Amino acid sequence: MALVVQKYGGSSVATADHIKAVAAKVAKRVKSGDRLAVVVSAMGDTTDDLIALAGSVSSTPSPREMDMLLSTGEQTSAALLAMALQDMGISAVSLNAFQLGIATDGRYSDARIVDLDLTGLKERLKTAEVAVITGFQGISPGGDVTTLGRGGSDTSAIAIAAKLEVRCEIYSDVEGIYTCDPRMVPEAKKLSHVVYDEMLEMAAMGAKVLHSRGVEIAKKYEVELYCGSTFSDREGTMVVSALPEWLEQPVVTGIAVDMDQMKVTVENLPDGVDLLTRLFGCLAADGVNVDMISTVSAGGRTSITFSVVSGHICQVRTSVRQSLEGIEGWTLSDDEAVAKVSAVGVGMKTSSGVAARFYSALDGAEVEVLCTTTSEIKISVLVPRDQASAAAKALVSEFDRKESD
Amino acid sequence: MALVVQKYGGSSVATADHIKAVAAKVAKRVKSGDRLAVVVSAMGDTTDDLIALAGSVSSTPSPREMDMLLSTGEQTSAALLAMALQDMGISAVSLNAFQLGIATDGRYSDARIVDLDLTGLKERLKTAEVAVITGFQGISPGGDVTTLGRGGSDTSAIAIAAKLEVRCEIYSDVEGIYTCDPRMVPEAKKLSHVVYDEMLEMAAMGAKVLHSRGVEIAKKYEVELYCGSTFSDREGTMVVSALPEWLEQPVVTGIAVDMDQMKVTVENLPDGVDLLTRLFGCLAADGVNVDMISTVSAGGRTSITFSVVSGHICQVRTSVRQSLEGIEGWTLSDDEAVAKVSAVGVGMKTSSGVAARFYSALDGAEVEVLCTTTSEIKISVLVPRDQASAAAKALVSEFDRKESD
Incomplete structure (x- = not known):
């Protein structure tokens, strides 16, 4: 028993x-x-x-x-x-x-x-x-x-x-964890195993099967965690600390898409972390939830792109202008219709050329990349919202791996 | 405070x-x-x-x-x-x-x-x-x-x-406790005070304002208890251990009516408590809820009338017949359409002639009395259901007393 x-x-x-x-x-x-x-x-x-x-x-x-x-x-x-x-x-x-x-x-x-x-x-x-x-x-x-x-x-x-x-x-x-949301990418495959860290990234990015708080606890205490369908007996997905040895370690485990993002870009700011502190401090105080942040600096000038997951664009514009009051020469642009597409996989840590394959797949699908951020096990890009589905399909196809269906 | x-x-x-x-x-x-x-x-x-x-x-x-x-x-x-x-x-x-x-x-x-x-x-x-x-x-x-x-x-x-x-x-x-249900007897008056014991009898007899379990606790601990309307500011009724001295002690405080009773009569049984034990034991075992019981004995023969507040008449008949198996000479009759009408008042204890006034009022209203039971502070009768309202009106009028409206 x-x-x-x-x-x-x-x-x-x-x-x-x-x-x-x-x-x-x-x-x-x-x-x-x-x-x-x-x-x-x-x-x-x-x-x-x-x-x-x-x-x-x-x-x-x-x-x-x-x-x-x-x-x-x-x-x-x-x-x-x-x-x-x-x-x-x-x-x-x-x-x-x-x-x-x-x-x-x-x-x-x-x-x-x-x-x-x-x-x-x-x-x-x-x-x-x-x-x-x-x-x-x-x-x-x-x-x-x-x-x-x-x-x-x-x-x-x-x-x-x-x-x-x-x-x-x-x-x-839902029957388990898929390489991507099957409603968006019908070719997405169900995974037999996912590593805690991958699941954390995917849960944080809107995969609704499991909440990241629960996964964090599972990871900490190495809980044997299974996700499956209530009303089907088909095998679901195990969330584990390491893939079983017989399973080929994939470079990318899953593609996550978050359709509801807004992109804001501030260009031609003078360098200096204090300005970033002011900018994001002001946004936080106004209740704006910032997700991706990407900064590029050259020739003493900095450009910032960030994405916002909630709040109204007017509010965001007001916050940015307030926070940068007294600074000269910068410009603000925004796009309300963007999506975040991410590739997640612990295999990235030990694999080279992932970024090249990632960009190449998007390029082949004629997807425009508006911004990129990366972590050890994830690459995320902002793309125009109407290209998100094509981007996800292209990435699933690129990083397809042998898995249980 | x-x-x-x-x-x-x-x-x-x-x-x-x-x-x-x-x-x-x-x-x-x-x-x-x-x-x-x-x-x-x-x-x-x-x-x-x-x-x-x-x-x-x-x-x-x-x-x-x-x-x-x-x-x-x-x-x-x-x-x-x-x-x-x-x-x-x-x-x-x-x-x-x-x-x-x-x-x-x-x-x-x-x-x-x-x-x-x-x-x-x-x-x-x-x-x-x-x-x-x-x-x-x-x-x-x-x-x-x-x-x-x-x-x-x-x-x-x-x-x-x-x-x-x-x-x-x-x-x-409901705005308080009335001398009778105002929907049945529009002349019924709201009482400014009711004594715990009266309230207990009235609650047990179906007055829905207060449940008798609560009243029992109130009586035991002499809780200052008030019943009033949620959405009206008109004065309700106090439930007390004794009426205030300035208030004339009425003989009858209220008239209660329970419309859902059935009457069962067994006549010409040989005397003996064992038969009553068998009869009511059998009814209880069959889940029949008996309310009033009245027995009359003469010349070695006993007649019993009782009322039933729930259950089906066929069930009752079967129970009675089973319980009296082996006994000869008795007859069974029943009436599914009767009501119980009761007069309640602690003043009865110290007042004579209440029964006479009670029967006289019913007689004046041409109400047929099918059975009577009494306690120290209550007289109850079974009457044909279609005469219950007339009975209540006649009793309210007979025992009318000065009270707050």
Whole structure:
């Protein structure tokens, strides 16, 4: 008998029928001899509905009460899944954050888990075959409900698996991790294995299968992490610390695309880090979320291109002008319709010529490159938004590798 | 500054607009200088919706998971009311059963409160002007959510008020306690005061303003209990241990009507308590809920009339026949269309001639009396259902007394 942690997202428990299907999947697993701690999100649009309800009684609902409100969503789905399991003859018990010892730092709406006392969970699993656990929530030092922010249920599941030192399985409506989003690039292939660091880069770049917070915990505690489809038995993807030896190490594991970026360029600034500090300090103070930053300096003059993932272009222009007040000679240009396309792979560290292949593929697809940034395991470029799909296709094709489908 | 416990029922918090109206009422009270512990029920039909949802994932949801599920309803309305209050500039904090120390006996779906540790509540009320409390729930010795069954939120509010030794105000869509249901008898008058024992009899007989469990606690701890309308400022009814001296003690305080009864008569049985034990034991085992029982014995033969508040007449007939198997000579008759009409008043104890006035009023209204039972402070009769309204009118008129409107 093995103990396994599973997590089912909101779309997997969206309706009573979905919950019954999840229960059947869990029951089958129990009958094969495992015990399960199953972490659930709120049903489908429940969280959005509750947020709307809050908005109808208060213009600025306090984070504390918002967390108290939202946490009911997971409690509802946890109780329903436990009932559905019992109906199939499985002994199941639902547990919320008060019952579980999930201690957080107390930051409402974006709490971090600081301690996990799973004595109670282990005790329950002596008699129950399945413990159904409310994801996304923990208790503050003062005894308040705190939610874990975006990707919170992934974080709950992976943290519990880390503490229990058992395997963690994340189920969603996607079959696993692909070399690229299959809706954009139908040729994209499902990966049998991804390395934690690659997954982190891909998650941070908008691959929605796994949230990067959860992956960070998985990496730190080397959790055996699996991503698969709730309603399909096809093999998903393992997220691991190193690829198995029999698997050829690819140079590029995946291509990630983020369609919603804006590009801003400031040219002909005098050199000096203080100006960059002023510029990005001002943008941050105005709540502008900056993603890529690329600077080029020559002849005592600096040009900066950066991308913005949220906020309005007028706001960005105002912030830039304010921050550079008193400086002469610079020009500002922007483009609201750009996308970020990135190639990710731990193989890049040890492989040469990746950049050349990368640019060559884009060139062959007649994609215009507006800006480039790189890290050890990633190359990202900004391209015109209407060329993003062609860019992704060209890169998938260039870095195609043998993989399970 | 006084501390007050208030309770708002499901219809008072049915929508976002209702919640805002309740918040405005509470805010006004806070601004007058009071601090409040406000107990709320789940919004409108939430509980029914959750029960339906449970039914769609399980044919027989377990009581433990049902309680876990249902308790989300009060947590939702508590968080929303706290938000609405904050939006009006009131410092408010919502608290659920885990956060309040409401300990129960652990009986799922019908738990009794066994201990209240209100240290946490008092601590919160040092900084918050209002604590919004989830009604209807407590925590079992094993740490599970348990709901308090029918009338649970009244019970929560009155128990908290008893422990804090403060006034308790129960708000609903009814303006107070009337001498009779005003929808049936428009001449019914609102009572300024009712004695606990009268309220107990009236609550047990279907007056829906207050649940008898709560009244029992109020009586035991002499809680200053007020029932009024959520959305009207008109004066409601005080439930007290004894009427104020300036108020004339009426013989009859109220007339209660329960329209849903069935009458069953068994005639010509041989005398003997063992037969009654067999009869009512068999009915109880078959889940038949018996209310009134009246027996008359003469010449060695006994006749029994009893009323049934739930169950099907065929079931009742079968139960009776089974229980009396082997006994000869008796006959069974029944009537599915009867109602119970009761006069309640602590003044009966010290007043003579009440029965005569009672029967005379019914006689004057040409109401047929099918059965009578009495207690120290109550006379109840079964009447044909279509005569119940006439009976109530006649009794209200007979026992009319000077009261606030």
